[in-house]
Amino acid sequence: MGKLCVKLPPFSPDYSGVCSAIFDLNCVAVIHDASGCTGNYTGYDEPRWYGSKTAIFCSGLREIDAILGDDEKMIQKVLDATESLNPELIVLIGSPVPMVIGTDMKGIAADIEARTGIPCLGFDTTGTRYYSDGIAEACLALMERFTRMPEQKIPNGVNLLGLTPLDFGSSAASDLKAALAQNSLELISSFCDGLTMEAVQNAAQASLNLVVSQSGLQPARYMEQRFGIPYLVQIPIGRKAQENWLKAVHNCLNEQKSLVPCAAGGETDILVLGDEILCRSVQLGLEADFGLTADCGCLFGTESELPETNILNLEDEQKIEEAITCGKYRRIIGDPMLRMLIHPETEVDFFDLPSYCISSKMSGMSPVSCIGEWFNAFLAEIR
Amino acid sequence: MNSCGCFESTLHYATPAHGGWGVVRMGMLAPESYQLFICPFACGRHGALGALKQGLKDRISYYYVDQSDIINGYDDLILNAVEELLRVLKKRPRAMFVFVSCLDDLIGTDCDAAEAELELRHPDIQFRMAHMNPITLGSDEPPPIGIQKRIYSLLSKQPERDGGVNSIGNLVAVDLECELHKMLTQEGVSGLRHVSQYQDFDKWQEMAKSSANLVLMPPGMKAAKEMEARCGIPYRFFPVSYDLDVVAEQYRGIHEFLRPNTAPIYDVTADREAAEKAVEHTVKKLGKLPLILDSSAVVRPFSLAKALGKYGFTVHRIFAQEVIPSDREAFEWVTEHMPTVEILQPEHNDIVKFDRRFPGSLSIGVNAAYISGSEHVIDLFADEGLFGYYGIRRLMELMEEAADTVIDLRVLIEDYGLVV
Secondary structure, three states, X not given: OOOEEOOOXXXXXXXXXXXXXXXXXXXXXXXXXXXXXXXXXXXXXXXXXXXXXXXXXXOOOOHHHHHHOOHHHHHHHHHHHHHHHOOOEEXXXXXXXXXXXXXXXXXXXXXXXXXXXXXXXXXXXOOOOEHHHHHHHHHHHHHXXXXXXXOOOOOOEEEEEOOOOOOOOHHHHHHHHHHHHHOOOEEEEEXXXXXXXXXXXXXXXXXXXXXXXXHHHHHHHHHXXXXXXXXXXXXXXXXXXXHHHHHHHHHHHHHOOOEOOOOXXXXXXXXXXXXXXXXXXXXXXXXXXXXXXXXXXXXXXXXXXXXOOOEEEOOOHHHHHHHXXXXXXXXXXXXXHHHHHOXXXXXXXXXXXXXXXXXXXXXXXXXXXXXXXXXXXXXXXXO | OOOOOOOOOOOEOOOOOOOEOHHHHHHOOOOOEEEEEEEOHHHHHHHHHHHHHOOOHHHEEEEEOOHHHHHHOOHHHHHHHHHHHHHHOOOOOOEEEEEEEHHHHHOOOOHHHHHHHHHHHXXXXXXXXXXXXXXXXXXXXOHHHHHHXXXXXXXXXXXXXXXXXXXXXXXXXXXXXXXXXXXXXXXXXXXXXXXXXXXXXXXXXXXXXXXXXXXXXXXXHHHHHHHHHHHOOOEEEOOOOOOHHHHHHHHHHHHHHHOOOOOOOOOOHHHHHHHHHHHHHHHHHHOOOEEEEEOOOOOOHHHHHHHHHHHOOEEEEEEOOOOOHHHHHHHHHHHHHOOOOEEEOOOOHHHHHOOOOOOOOEEEOHHHHHHHOOOEEEOOOOOOOOOHHHHHHHHHHHHHHHHHOOOOHHHHHHHHOOEO
């Protein structure tokens, strides 16, 4: 994110991404911070927190421990919690202070693993990068450590990569999984909604990875290199687009080749704001179902290796505001909190598509499912 | 999990009901003030969303620093950020809190020099470098104390006194129904002032004309001490109590503090009788309904337990992460005289097991209610608005209301906008 930010709240950070990714696992996880970073995650970045028994904690880092570099205090607390809670996995997550004092999160993780015999992963998260980086790192670490080389692949088996509550509401996640089931695709593992250690171990049995957000791209590339599993980068948004997506899924499965569908592009007065994969998928949906073109306003950075069509890197508040108010766009799709950037004189129709990573529980509306035909009623309004 | 009054240092668990006002909302009490945070973007998320919930987002901005800024030091960036911000603000604030976060405690930013330079460049604005640094919790100046000190440092010494009295430390003004107001009026005080009553920075300065500061919450002590040294306003600490006898002592103490040997003492008999009657009624109504007390609801949960125990209520459990000095005596009393009361730390790592469920209970505080699964809840936060006999009466009313209703805890927690 850029420098001065006057109107928007900061978006979800990397340490929240790691926590979100491991939420469903039987683990003891620790954000190494004083309290505020944990408060970000439990209070504003985890819609599943209420009513859950997930053991994600704050280390209670204090100034004197930071100054003296006293890691043993945290280690002892982790050992005590581990003894009481009996987890399958321990996870240590960095924050700005450990970054400043150079805490070796991976080294401490190795120490704890040696003392407990329980696998322990350390993440050098810093609070200066987005949630998608944290999710990607967590998925990669889990895959590198636990995913087994399969004896054989499941021909119609797929993994979902990047399915996070920070981007997808619960209804969207269910609709996406239902779309797989209805089309005889077997879900091997879902990173990271309903993830289990068994699913992590078996992930390489899949014949195709379905990347549904930016956080899924890096893990997909890793799995292609390590296990030879191709990937498809698209969320099935829109009725016709879902049919196209299904064809692409079968092509990828049959030919065992990766595919990043790309819209034709061209002049447009529609801007879609959000995660790049979400924006690209809405772009594809608009094109397939309505013959419309849209620009993608990517709020969390752009993926330089993906083919570009009408892609804008809106990396800070000023750039987002300029795009929204430049006069080019008459129709904008994005999180309702981005409405704050519309000027009184700007003539624009804004269509609310809430993202938890932006507005958290403050969007004032229920989550929207954008999967398949559920999005068509929404899209019909902007024809 | 301990239940013997020992307090353990464990990993901290944060329930969805964990948190409170946060420094952002506290700082916003200063009229016509603005806040600029200089920090990694992550540090600002909970404060910004909390500010949105409270309708305060138009008074807060962020200047995000990255790893390179941190390595190089961002002293100059502070000055540039303020310049950039003032260029885009439609109205110049009278005061600006420039916040830095935990990491700043470790990199040696010269905050005093930055503050001095900013005031030199913008003499119409009072700048205060402020700290959102929970890493100092447990020290003598954690964030809730530091921000109150900085808020009241914006009051300038006034040439004369006007006979008013301030309440300091409490984040919400004492309810107008409280007999403290009547007492002060009768004893010739022009008014009980609280920062939340002011929208105008200049008008707020009248708090510096007051003759005395009543500190009602511990985090206001340092601010009061500083005001005594700088503005010559004496202070006394009268923490909120729900004990009839302690309240009587407090009113005698306030009288002696404000008007030694002059005005006739305000007669609290009727107020005390009303409180006694309320207690009697509530004890009868609640019977043996188990009560769970929570340090998020009342600042001194052990003092409350002692008072409720004396009245005949059944106190079953107390949630407190630690014992604050002004609650220490009551803590010792409770452990000696109420040995069956469970004492649990709400942030203890074993809380996540949720094996202490007790649905048939009444929780005073939402965090306790969440952990215990209480059907009956009082959504009180930090004794807000309560004091004296009125506070006791109001608490009894709340207990009776809670006993009659089953609350939607989730909605309540999310509506409050708690910030860690």
